[in-house]
Amino acid sequence: MNKEIYNKYIIRLADDALILGQRLSEWCGHGPILEEDIALANISLDYIGQATNLFKQASVADELGRDEDALALARMESEYNNALLLELPNGDYAFTIARQYYYTSFYLLFLERLKQSSDSFLAGFAEKSIKEVRYHVQHAGDWMLRMGDGTEESHTRIQEALHQLWPYLGELFEMDDVERATVEEGYGVDRSLLLDEWKMKLSDLLSEATLTLPESAWHHTGGRHGRHTEQMGFLLAEMQFLQRAYPGAKW
Amino acid sequence: MWTVLRIWDLMREVRDPEIPALNVVEMGIVREVVHDNSTWHIIITPTYSGCPAMKTIEDDIASVLSNNGIGDFRIFTVLSPAWTxxxxxxxxxxxxxxxxxxxxxxxxxxxxxxxxxxxxxxxxxxxxxxxxxxxxxxxxxxxxxxxxxxxxxxxxxxxxx
Known part of the structure; x- marks a missing residue:
């Protein structure tokens, strides 16, 4: 197995979980109602926990000898490989929920394939995470129905969010040299094969929620190679502040 | 003389910090106790990936072992089979x-x-x-x-x- 590619793959998965976890944590204390505040904090914690598990694994073969904290909190912006979708600011609650539904419904399909990975760590990671992500999909799905089939205001907002986020979805299904190599070696997931099933499930839910599936085929890209939106720097500034100001600080 | 069964008994002294009514064996968090080359291996698994109690549980297991004069141990976390x-x-x-x-x-x-x-x-x-x-x-x-x-x-x- 090519260790460098394996580690790159783990870092991509870890960055997706970490950056989404960071964004969701920003709702803590700002949720529209108490129950939702708690729900998003819980979901955020799941993603940060998943990221920790992945960073620990990446640290085993890290050529610079970094531990999971250094990998999570002491890299430069261009070294983060998360999908751009996950770094976008939270927007209003409809925007956050639309992203949650888009992403978690994709991620669940992805994990179900990853569970078949020939790599025992990745298979175990997927098996564990699936149990958590099922709850996330259900949570976001409930709100999609409520907002889509709710008032005129909620319907407009969630439909608008679905349109704004749509051009960021394509990146989740992209295959490049790294992704292809992981599939060839038998431990990675062919993301391009998930698209049809994902779209089918999505359109079922959207029609139930009286919402329309956006159509544009063009999508943003760059996150997997460290090219981020301008929002990423602000996110990192907040997330990394403590470790930058007080390197090695422990809680 | 410490035996695997007696180490399991020690593990039952460690409470789940968030649900103190239960110990970590009843919770299913401690999966295995193995004696290997004079080192005790304690295998634990998280309930949820982000469970904030895991660090405390690890520390509590370490101190129960140390307090009983066992210095040679390692605590491993495994994700599979996933906790249920x-x-x-x-x-x-x-x-x-x-x-x-x-x-x-x-x-x-x-x-x-x-x-x-x-x-x-x-x-x-x-x-x-x-x-x-x-x-x-x-x-x-x-x-x-x-x-x-x-x-x-x-x-x-x-x-x-």
Whole structure:
């Protein structure tokens, strides 16, 4: 197995979980109602926990000898490989929920394939995470129905969010040299094969929620190679502040 | 002389910091105790990936071992097989109920239960079946928030995973 590619793959998965976890944590204390505040904090914690598990694994073969904290909190912006979708600011609650539904419904399909990975760590990671992500999909799905089939205001907002986020979805299904190599070696997931099933499930839910599936085929890209939106720097500034100001600080 | 069984007994002294009524063996968090080359290996698994209690549990296991004069040990975390509420014993479920936490339903492999179609959560205080879910996510990642329609008390439900 090519260790460098394996580690790159783990870092991509870890960055997706970490950056989404960071964004969701920003709702803590700002949720529209108490129950939702708690729900998003819980979901955020799941993603940060998943990221920790992945960073620990990446640290085993890290050529610079970094531990999971250094990998999570002491890299430069261009070294983060998360999908751009996950770094976008939270927007209003409809925007956050639309992203949650888009992403978690994709991620669940992805994990179900990853569970078949020939790599025992990745298979175990997927098996564990699936149990958590099922709850996330259900949570976001409930709100999609409520907002889509709710008032005129909620319907407009969630439909608008679905349109704004749509051009960021394509990146989740992209295959490049790294992704292809992981599939060839038998431990990675062919993301391009998930698209049809994902779209089918999505359109079922959207029609139930009286919402329309956006159509544009063009999508943003760059996150997997460290090219981020301008929002990423602000996110990192907040997330990394403590470790930058007080390197090695422990809680 | 320490034996595997006696180490398991020591593990039963470690409480779950978030549910002190239960120890980490009853919770199913301690998976294995192995003696290898004069080193004790303690294998643990998290309930949820982000469970903030894991660090405390690891520290507590380490101090119970040290306090009993065992210096040569290592604690490993494994993710697979993934923790499931099915590992909780009937005794542990009863202890949860006495703490005011409705125990998880059995058969977490049932997708219907996982997808939230929990039909029958009994109020841990009055035993009524007339309860409603307030939120899928409660005071910790492993619990949902419910309310009893009979005695009007809110309570935690330990959800199935």
């Amino acid at each position: 509420t099915d590992w909780m014993t009937d005794e542990a479920r009863e202890k949860l109920r006495l703490e005011g936490i409705a125990p998880p339903q059995k058969g977490s492999a049932d997708k219907g239960l996982l997808m939230g179609r929990v039909r029958d959560v009994k109020c841990p205080r009055c035993g009524s079946h007339s309860t409603v879910m307030i939120s899928q996510f409660g005071s910790t990642a492993c619990k949902s928030l419910y309310r009893c329609e009979s005695c009007a008390e809110p309570f935690d439900y330990f959800k199935c995973i």
